[in-house]
């Protein structure tokens with residue numbers, strides 16, 4: 001993106017909306033999915049002042065950021081990242097959990113039973129092939145998350161469970177590619193960048209914790225697991241480095257906060273008159 005100003009990038013991004021599937025978007029579908037989709041999209045007509053995105057990075061360990069994270073009006077977490085036992089570092093509040101389709105479908109994650117997926121808003125995503133139609137994806141998702149979606153909704157029809165329209169994923173990917181100096185492999189974005197895309201229209205500002213790695217960064221993949229794997233922070237499969245470079249470019253707070261405290265701040269769309 002060379003010297004393209006942050007404002008210009010935000011205005012380009014503002015044209016884009018990460019969409020969730022609504023009743024009527026799918027007629028019939030696998031397991032009659034269409035009948036179980038929500039009537040409204042995610043947080044339709046709702047606005048938040050401060051939002052926090054908690055990347056699951058190992059660098060959150062011993063960060064003592066829990067209180068800061070919990071002070072936000074909305075807190076988004078990923079996949080099976082726990083709070084219990086890690087409150088000092090990552091807080092206890094969860095408003096939204098953004099799940100990839102492996103977490104929804106693979107037995108080890110116990111999606112239909114585990115308490116961490118109850119009483120929160122769930123947003124799940126699964127990648128289609130690049131430029132595939134919605135019907136093609138419904139027929140051939142990467143991990144078949146539709147049975148678990150329908151099961152979850154049957155248990156509790158009031159549950160707030162949203163599915164990302166996979167075409168939005170690739171629109172966001174195209175945006176990243178158009179604003180990156182390097183050519184990206186055509187692999188889906190990480191849940192991290194998708195989380196930002198989801199919250200930009202809803203929040204006045206978004207603080208992303210340990211997404212852009214701080215001075216605490218280590219080889220450790222997750223704060224909740226001792227496994228070392230630097231690829232979790234810099235990426236091998238997802239275009240993580242490109243996501244993070246762009247995110248740092250549109251960040252509005254000083255490097256002290258970014259690299260010592262461990263978060264970037266991205267202003268929501270409403271702050272930009274384009």
Ligand code: NCC
Nearest residue numbers: 055056057058078079100102190191192193211221232233
């Ligand atoms: O690891 P994961 O990611 O659940 O992390 C969520 C998001 O936090 C950011 N992150 C994580 C670790 C780290 N050291 N630095 C970070 O910045 C990333 O933005 C990441 O997206 C995913 O994106 O959904 C992902 O999910 C895992 C895995 O499927 C789930 O954790 C469930 O076990 C993927 N790992 C594998 O498939 C082995 C990972 O590639 C992407």
